[in-house]
Amino acid sequence: MTPAPHLSERMPAVALGEARWSGAEREHLAGCAECAAEWEVVRIGSALGRGLEGEFDVDRAVTGVTTRLASEPARVLRMPRRRWLALAAAAAVLAVAVLRAPSGPRVEPATAAPVQALLPELDGLGEDELEQVLLVLPAVNRVGPTVPGLGDLSEDELETVLETLEG
Amino acid sequence: MFRPLILALAAGLVLGPAVPVHAQDPEARAERLRQEVELRFAARMKQELGLTSEQDARVRSTMATYAQRRRALEMEERGLRQTLARQLRPGIAADPDTVGRAIDRIAEIRVTYMQLMRDEQRELATVLSPIQRAQLFILRDRVLQRVQDLRDQRPGRPPMR
Numbered sequence: 116m117t118p119a120p121h122l123s124e125r126m127p128a129v130a131l132g133e134a135r136w137s138g139a140e141r142e143h144l145a146g147c148a149e150c151a152a153e154w155e156v157v158r159i160g161s162a163l164g165r166g167l168e169g170e171f172d173v174d175r176a177v178t179g180v181t182t183r184l185a186s187e188p189a190r191v192l193r194m195p196r197r198r199w200l201a202l203a204a205a206a207a208v209l210a211v212a213v214l215r216a217p218s219g220p221r222v223e224p225a226t227a228a229p230v231q232a233l234l235p236e237l238d239g240l241g242e243d244e245l246e247q248v249l250l251v252l253p254a255v256n257r258v259g260p261t262v263p264g265l266g267d268l269s270e271d272e273l274e275t276v277l278e279t280l281e282g
Numbered sequence: 283m284f285r286p287l288i289l290a291l292a293a294g295l296v297l298g299p300a301v302p303v304h305a306q307d308p309e310a311r312a313e314r315l316r317q318e319v320e321l322r323f324a325a326r327m328k329q330e331l332g333l334t335s336e337q338d339a340r341v342r343s344t345m346a347t348y349a350q351r352r353r354a355l356e357m358e359e360r361g362l363r364q365t366l367a368r369q370l371r372p373g374i375a376a377d378p379d380t381v382g383r384a385i386d387r388i389a390e391i392r393v394t395y396m397q398l399m400r401d402e403q404r405e406l407a408t409v410l411s412p413i414q415r416a417q418l419f420i421l422r423d424r425v426l427q428r429v430q431d432l433r434d435q436r437p438g439r440p441p442m443r
Binding site: 232233235237238240241244246247249251255273 | 308311312315316317318319320321322323324325326328329342345346349350352353356357360412413416422424425426428429432433
């Protein structure tokens with residue numbers, strides 16, 4: 116599914132409780148792994164440090180910093196010419212590295228630990244197809260269970276399910 | 283005076299290729315995604331079935347064993363399908379013996395595949411409750427159904443299952 120930029124722009128407001136997702140937006144988030152991952156980061160990020168203001172004396176910190184700034188003499192950064200050259204060299208190296216780096220979205224290299232293959236049927240699928248498969252497997256704890264519960268099935272219905280399993 | 287600049291540029295040129303180009307390779311990206319699907323499937327399985335650590339380890343071990351056998355069958359079937367595709371090209375006379383052998387073997391593979399699924403269920407029954415087995419069946423079926431749909435949607439590929 117194509118990522119929706121307007122969703123990204125609204126994420127901070129929704130995370131802070133200043134806005135709410137519309138039905139269409141919620142539907143897009145449920146189906147778009149990329150947007151869902153971004154929303155997860157924004158949602159969790161907005162909660163970080165919540166309640167810290169109770170433990171951190173902001174007024175005291177501000178007073179301390181401004182007092183220190185007023186009392187300390189201003190220092191002018193003077194760098195010898197050789198340092199400027201070294202800095203220019205470092206910038207050149209960075210430019211070379213950037214120019215030589217391949218373009219396109221990056222994918223993290225495979226994890227060192229081998230992943231147990233339980234689904235050989237995935238063999239031969241391309242990137243786009245695998246992304247589609249990921250959509251039927253929402254990340255754990257992101258949404259509620261997607262496999263229907265079997266607790267409300269009758270005995271006959273459960274037996275039918277088991278017969279299907281056992282062939 | 284310019285020595286640092288020259289040294290740094292030389293280092294940049296030497297180290298430039300150290301950028302992980304393989305990470306941008308489409309095959310590597312597909313492999314990374316495949317691993318992500320596997321990890322997510324395993325995580326969902328553990329959560330949705332409410333597996334204990336011991337159950338989780340045993341179920342994964344059983345499934346991995348049968349997955350290897352299914353993989354071998356899948357590979358063989360893919361090869362046979364390619365044989366059929368080569369034989370059944372329009373305008374070229376197909377060899378009836380080759381086509382017959384290929385289609386018979388595909389039928390055998392399908393039967394073996396189903397037998398493996400049944401054997402796997404029997405083995406899983408020693409670890410999982412009937413409800414957990416049913417939940418696993420539904421979860422895996424959902425993934426396999428999606429995989430099959432995607433294969434069927436490929437251009438120029440008539441549905442074969």
